[in-house]
Amino acid sequence: MKNNKPTVIDMFCGCGGLSKGFIDAGYEVLLGIDNNKSALETFKHNHGDAVAMYGNLFETTTIADMANLIDNQEVDVIVGGPPCQGFSLTGTRNEHDERNNLFQSMVKAVEHFKPKAFILENVPGLATLYKGKAKEQIIEEFTRLGYKINYQTLYAPDYGIPQIRKRLFFVGLKGDETFEFPPPIKTPDNYVSCSDAISDLHDFTDDLGFDISEYLSPPKSEYQKFMREKTDLLYNHVGTKHTLEVIDVISQVPEGGNHRDLPPGVGESRKFNEAWTRYHSQKPSKTIDTGHRNHFHYCYNRVPSVRENARLQSFPDDFKFFGNKTEQYKQVGNAVPPLLGYHLGLQLKKYLCESLERKNEQTV
Template sequence: MNNKIIDLFCGCGGLSKGFEKAGFEVKIAIDMWEDAVITYNRNHKKPVAQCHDIHTWDDKYLDEIKKESIVGIIGGPPCQGYSTVGTRNINDPRNHLYLEYCRIVEKIQPEFFVIENVKGLLTLANGAFKDDIINRFSKLGYNVTYQILNAADYGVPQNRYRVFFVGMKNSHQFKFPEKFNYKITTYEALSDLPSLEDGITKTTYLYPATNPYQKKMRQKQPILSNHEPTNHTDATKNIISKIADGGSIKDLSEEYWEIRKYNKAFQRMNSKSQSNTVDTGHRNYFHYKENRIPSVRENARLQSFPDDFVFYGSKTSQYKQVGNAVPPLLAYAIAKQIKEELDNES
């Protein structure tokens, strides 16, 4: 089976990572964010990511790509306009980047495509965007299915709900992968990483991996990267210290609520459950035991990026790259299912 795919709006490459693990070869990837492209190219089998505006891919260029016999197109058009956290403005220009995605699918005509986005896309404008995606791709000959998936159901230690649209040709009906019969807790994901309570960056492991998830993340990686502490004020650390494992600032007396007036309350991870959705900073979400926010590496673990996946750019940029990515293990579950269906068909 031909296994070449394109990753549009690739970011640092979470989707690509999962599809590569399933046996696909990313022939080309594109994103406008330079830091994410640098991270992508230093962590994938081939440095195929380009830092370009998708509008620059004209018909002549797409004709050249088409010669590669691309079997699939994957990607997550920027989702800020769809997010239930954001303004949900139907006219947000970022809402229409899926039209560029559609243009490229129409020109390349792959066997399948995958679009990932926040679940708010389904309800924005009374479902108009969802309906338009289904209608546009159906007219191109794709059988389109969609489903909201929680990453925690596929071996990722994080409750992260995202909608996936999968389109397949030849009247093939894609069936989303079955949920796993286990879930990974934040403790299972992070407990082997060295403490940052002393405020010092750590580059070596102090303890052996103690469970299959940690072993999967570490493999034979000897050096620990992106595990830097964040400096908090004594007042902030004092408040965090009063919050129990899995608790929030709302558990404390009202005098503490007024100190930091966030819509989202200060919360501590629950060591016995999955993490909240990893966002682009996790500024109000703290380690289950230590009085600090997670490091970039810890967030990457919660996203199921292996430890040999190194993030580049400023620390702020690294947090954003991790938070915007598709968890590789979730991507792998979808990619594996697609590959099996394509193999069965051939």
């Protein structure tokens, strides 16, 4: 442990949503590795002294490079979300997609650093696709290294996140203990809603806003107070200029509706499942994706800004995104909600502290 804080490496870190949650839970992030430069710029800015490493996790030399960059410090936890395109229900479901085996780089990292625990995150479909072969292989590989594995799909609204999102987590503890997942802190009758999350963020009536701006209204919910706690400035809240035709179509979608609620002949260019979806103010948002063309504000006739999507993902307002706007949307959509990372990190700390206490007792 570094400075009495458990240490973390974040593999496939992206902008670092999962490890941001661990920072908030009292961990020290040593390093994040990814092959997206703009995401790494975001990671570096928001993760203190952590090293942001640009690397290809297909390469066998990468693990040694990671160790060198952190001066071979002890690593307590390795977290990561290998790309899920091969398993995602919206992807190709190609059983032989090389990205399906990227978890092997996490196996190699765990084998090298021998952390007390690891967390592997992916889409829920990973547990059942190809008759569960991928899930069984993950469990088998890490069990071979001496880890007791437990896995569970977590539902984001249960943990105070204003977004309908499910993610599968594998947690492995070194030794014989089994990790128990954190219990929900919310129920359907008190989920954080879209309005709770973003109603304080101004509309764009006279201009599209600026990358750095001031709040124009006070917080209107406890969630908004929490999001604004560490900043007096608003980042990444920039609007999108739509054509008059697109604005007209959006205006005809009722709150909580989608393309199925449009009159015949309207919005014909987009008729897939998520097309022309307007959020509902009193419910969590739909799952934030990597694009920004299909979901719309619950009352304004536009797509949400990067900051609004970040709020719905539980990124606090002091977390600043870099790259062009398309890259920022992608970073937000690809991320694990920091609040999920926070609750997992808090729960995992119980096991890490117990492990440290036993080690100290044995030393004495």
